[in-house]
Amino acid sequence: MKKILVIDDLPENVFIxxxxxxxxxxxxxxxxxxxxxxGKAYSxxxxxxxxxxxxxxxxxFEVCKILxxxxxxxxxxxxxxxxxxxxxxxxEGLEAGAFDYIKKPFNRVELMARVKSxxxxxxxxxxxxxxxxxxxxxxxxxxANHKIKQPLTLLSLSxxxxxxxxxxDEISKESILNRVKYIDAAIxxxxxxxxxxxxxxNPELSDYAKDVKMIRxxxxxxx
Numbered sequence: 661m662k663k664i665l666v667i668d669d670l671p672e673n674v675f676i677x678x679x680x681x682x683x684x685x686x687x688x689x690x691x692x693x694x695x696x697x698x699g700k701a702y703s704x705x706x707x708x709x710x711x712x713x714x715x716x717x718x719x720x721f722e723v724c725k726i727l728x729x730x731x732x733x734x735x736x737x738x739x740x741x742x743x744x745x746x747x748x749x750x751x752e753g754l755e756a757g758a759f760d761y762i763k764k765p766f767n768r769v770e771l772m773a774r775v776k777s778x779x780x781x782x783x784x785x786x787x788x789x790x791x792x793x794x795x796x797x798x799x800x801x802x803x804a805n806h807k808i809k810q811p812l813t814l815l816s817l818s819x820x821x822x823x824x825x826x827x828x829d830e831i832s833k834e835s836i837l838n839r840v841k842y843i844d845a846a847i848x849x850x851x852x853x854x855x856x857x858x859x860x861x862n863p864e865l866s867d868y869a870k871d872v873k874m875i876r877x878x879x880x881x882x883x
Contacts, residue, residue, distance in 0.1 A: 662779055663687045665704060667697030667723065668712035668741065673764075677710055677741070680768060681775070694718035698726055701733050707782045708775065710762070713742035713753070721756045728757030735785040737778040741766075804853045811846035818842045 664686050666677045671692065678688045689704050691697035694715045701709060709727070713720035720740055727733040737759035750761055759778050762771055818839040825835050 661685065661687045662708070662782075663689060663704065663706040664775070665689045665691065665697065665700055665706040665709045667691045667694065667700075667709065667715075667720070669693055669715045670712070673712065673741075676766065677771075680766070680771065684772060684775075686775075694720070694723045697723055701727055701736065702730075705732065706736060708778050709736055709738045710741050710775075711738050711758075713740055721752055724753070724756040724758050735782075735789060737781045737785075739774060739778055800857065804857055807853050808850055811849040814842055814846040818846070 664681055666674050666681075666688060667690075668674045668677070669692055674690050674692065678690060681688050689700055689706060691700045694717050697709075697711065700706075711720045711723055715723075720742070724738050724740065727736065727738065738757065739760045739762055740753045740758045741762045741764065742753075743764040753761060759781060760774050762774055822836055822839050825831055825839075
């Protein structure tokens with residue numbers, strides 16, 4: 661179910677939008693001021709934001725600028741909802757990063773058409789993000805593979821040198837200690853690479869984990 665955040669300081673406007681969107685099968689989150697809306701956007705990460713322009717604490721234009729310039733929310737399309745839809749207002753909204761405008765009072769057909777259009781953009785953005793994540797993940801794996809080969813080679817050579825030294829009648833402690841230093845350095849290099857890998861999530865495994873979590877939640881509800 662698509663999640664839509666409605667931000668408007670007038671409860672009656674929120675109610676009208678919420679009622680129409682819920683009837684169309686969308687999950688609706690609400691906020692009644694700009695700062696509260698920003699907080700909800702960060703915590704809920706909706707698929708779409710319907711944002712009133714005229715609000716007392718912070719204008720919709722400013723909210724829009726904040727959200728489109730934040731890494732967490734910059735890919736969420738924003739539709740500005742306003743009674744002001746002149747050329748200058750439209751220009752200011754688009755420059756702030758808005759995807760579209762809806763003029764008050766709402767026309768149900770136009771509202772849903774614009775919502776569906778924006779959600780298509782949201783889906784496209786998510787696909788692009790997934791592609792970028794997979795590309796980054798694959799590139800990291802390839803780089804890690806290359807970086808691990810060198811210390812592994814060093815470990816192999818050091819091991820062979822130590823074995824050869826141990827076969828001698830007179831064993832050089834200094835020679836063995838030098839090889840042990842190479843081994844310690846190689847182990848550190850490998851650990852550094854592995855730590856970097858652990859900090860990067862496989863996007864496909866992440867999606868799988870979400871699916872598993874959803875199945876568990878649905879199972880509890882049925883039980």
